[in-house]
Amino acid sequence: MKTCLIVDDSKMIRRVAGRILQDLKFESQEAENGQQAIEKCYSRMPDAILLDWNMPVMDGLTFLKTLRQTPGGEQPVVVFCTAERDVSKIVEAIEAGANEYVMKPFDSDIISSKFFQAGLLS
Amino acid sequence: MSRVLSLRPSYYEALKRLTLELVGINLGANHPFLIETRLATLARKEGFEDLNTLIDELFSRGQSRLAIKVVSALLERDTHFNPDPLAIRQFAETIYPKLLGDFPGETLRILSFGCSSGQEPYSFAIQLNKLRQIYPNTRFDVTGIDYPSPALDRAGRGQYTHFEVQRGLPIRDLISYFDRHGEDWVVKQELRNMVTFKEHHLLSNLGELGQFHVVIFRNGLSDYSSAAQVRVMRGLSSIVVAGGCLILGTDDETPKLSYGFEEQANLKGVFMKPKKATEDEIQADAENRIVRPTVAPIPYEPQRKTPVNRG
Structure with a gap:
């Protein structure tokens, strides 16, 4: 079973995303901010990461840049999942190493479509 | 909580008959709520008091333009961008390079038959534009056709x-x-210039659209009645150039008759129309079929009866 780390400071978003991932047959883990997410990645690198942008302690962009410099950190498919909709923000995320980008609000169709494009689903 | 249906029951059957007669499609198991939701939106947009008034107007005056709008609203499909990734991959990797080789210098024409709100033709245009990096100086145009509907208007925008x-x-x-426009996203002019949308009755004569190298008709054939399927396939066959192809959905059933197409074993849902042989090719083929003697012919000798050794 593939694994996905949900990184978001909103408990409700983590719960909704968790249900979607369950339907897609993913085993999910949760982190409330970038710092927690980095620690989870050190102990076990997931196949995919759903990543919020604005979070306390460490934001999504800083987490992503740190992850991509970590040994093995180039492996996970990172899907930014954020309320940020400016094209400049999207470009910044892609340049930092995001594979895909989801603008909130989202639904299961959007997540599965992004996972399919990233080769996580067939 | 159950929802109360507002449309008179007899109108459901009448709408099903209308759809079958007008566009050859069986509405089948479409739920009355779905029919009501779609037509209620249309009724509001067209300025009718309610749904029943719209249908009264439709059946009492027999307005063909309104009938088309009603049927289009009933048939509107939920479409996605890149709706069939396998079909697009096969197109990019195999079909397009073959067409470029077979039709050098020509503008390749692609038709999206039943394009709804336009995601399919835009997806193919994006793919074709990317392919210019591999095949520079190639020319193409993409056309999307469907019945007049709000979906088709949106495709144009x-x-x-x-x-x-x-x-x-x-x-x-x-x-x-x-480009981002408020909450929505709008196709950039550069991409919009590559795609043309036209209102067209899909069962009418397609000849006026001209000839196409590729026709894409995904996930629609099975909705048509048997008689309409024949009409659609004959129409499509008439507008695909020899050497061109028809792309059905990769999950679509294979048509029962060939209609001049050959199913491609290595390309799912792809049907090629064989290229007509030129006079030279026919001559060369005929030459190849003649078995030519490689040694001097043996002179004819009348057959002699020889005794059979039965021992």
């Missing part, structure tokens, strides 16, 4: 919601080919 652009469209394509 190229305006999509936040949800629509995120279904099937990679983020890099979104920022390359779309």
